[in-house]
Amino acid sequence: MTLNRRAFIGASVAAGATLSAPMVMGASHGKPRVVVVGGGAGGATAARYIAKDSKGEIDVVLIEPTRTYYTCFFSNLYIGGFRDLSSIAHSYGTLASEYGINVVHDWAIGIDRDAKTVSLAGGGSVPYDRLILSPGIDFVDGAVPGWSTLAQNKMPHAYKAGSQSELLKAQIEAMPQGGTYVMVAPPNPYRCPPGPYERISMVAHKLKAENPTAKIIIADPKEKFSKQGLFEEGWNTHYAGMIERIGPDFGGANVEVNPDEMTVNLDGEVIKADVVNVIPAMKAGRICELADITEGNWAPVSGHTMQSRVDENIHVLGDATSQGDMPKSGFSANSQAKVAAMAVRGALTGSRVFPAKFSNTCWSLIDTDDGVKVGATYEATDEKIAKVDGFISQTGEDAAMRKTTYEESVGWYEGITADMFG
Missing domain, CATH: 3.50.50.60 (FAD/NAD(P)-binding domain)
Known part of the structure; x- marks a missing residue:
């Protein structure tokens, strides 16, 4: 099946659908607050879904230092001359204007897990009821x-x-x-x-x-x-x-x-x-270390909710996690974000939570219209996110199949970026 923008978003909404219920948890600052650190495929998606599906019952704050986000996925195509830089650049304006998310362009430099606050480089701190960390990667010194x-x-x-x-x-x-x-x-x-x-x-x-x-x-x-x-x-x-x-x-x-x-x-x-x-060895984004929720280079999580195995009030997404079988990819982070958003909304508003399911596909372009892919579906177990089944392009495929695969990747890109940024 060719994956286009409409199909991707439709499948995403179905996967993340929940049934709302009255709020059951209060907060010192009024309605419950979710703070999201990192505005990439995981963080932006989680912020948008929580704001959209809670219909104003949850205050969502997104902390992201950059005003323009450049996707790592498809950045290689810019290097190869297939796209210009503006085509992988995205702003947070729609998340703020249409979804009511408070987008704070600053660096998160510390987390007080006891006080449940995030410190900002520009001064002050932001309290949270639930914290979602999606900081991507840093490099191993x-x-x-x-x-x-x-x-x-x-x-x-x-x-x-x-x-x-x-x-x-x-x-x-x-x-x-x-x-x-x-x-x-x-x-x-x-x-x-x-x-x-x-x-x-x-x-x-x-x-x-x-x-x-x-x-x-x-x-x-x-x-x-x-x-x-x-x-x-x-x-x-x-x-x-x-x-x-x-x-x-x-x-x-x-x-x-x-x-x-x-x-x-x-x-x-x-x-x-x-x-x-x-391209050096990698580790979880620095804020995970500052929060003291890492084991080795990565932050271990429960696949059922993407909750940190160290602190149940923190959820971690995407590249920063140690979660099991899923690769570290934009698609994976987007998929994990919907599971976390559903779990967070369930905890803070009493909405229904469905069993966690995940998917991932990674497309690659080898030459003009020569696209290949690999992917799988996953489910949560008590030990990890476990692979259920998978697929991969085959050597020797004809040119028409490879072109279709590349076109599918372009449709996915339009779909996931709309899913992230609205």
Whole structure:
């Protein structure tokens, strides 16, 4: 089935539908308040659904530092020249004007779990009855020797979309003819498992047209990666001889970079590069650590409600979570947000709560009209979010099928962004 905007939103509404009931929990500030930190696929969706479905019974505050949100999903297509930057940019105006959400553009810098307040960088704090954290990812310090966020302007990660995406694209466009682009790929788990390899495809697409003798090298610490057979088939078809992947057996897991010299050391072999795209190991957004709800690098949650396993008054969504079988993706965060919104509304207003169900699809573009996908459905168990069944594109598919898959992804993008921002 082709997934378009109407179909996506319709399915989302059905999945998140609940039956309202009178409010059963009060709050010191009047009606109950939900504070959402992070305005991406998880946070914006949760804020919108709680505000929309509670019909004014819940006060919703969304804390997000940026006024314009750039989606990480489809940002690779901007790098490849298939979209312009404005097409992945979204504002919060509709959430404020049509849904009555109090959008606060500031950084959340602390959480007092006993007082149930969120501290803001600009001063003051916001009290909550329930808190939803959807902060996305931060990077593990020292994950790639020689690299830190202080070096991100020389060796961009572009794994938080916006200015980093613009920088990486500009660097690729400035490469000398026959130059070298090196990606340092991340270890598992990380945001958007196919993302680095879609990016390789988009960089290759751009270089094939503008710099056809350029070389692409992937330093990869993983034995295998998402959609590997599909990507490798596509690279051989569209970009033969341009892309070399160096796995852990050949030095891909022992990488050091020198941003000043623009070099990459792969297990003793030094490569001089023109562009180095470092995507380090990842962890939950910093606010989860500040709230002291992480175990290791991630925040463990119950799949039934997306509640933190450390604090029942906090729900965590998307990339920041340790939840089981779901990948860290925009689709996953959006799906989890509806489960959390339903659980929160049930707790604060007594509305009916249905069993949690989830879904995810990750699309990737390899070349013009050559789209592939992988996805699954999931259910909550007491231990985790568990995979029920799945699907994946097949190697050898005809051009018509691949074009349909790409067009489906475009419809999904329109649908999910409308679902997030109204």
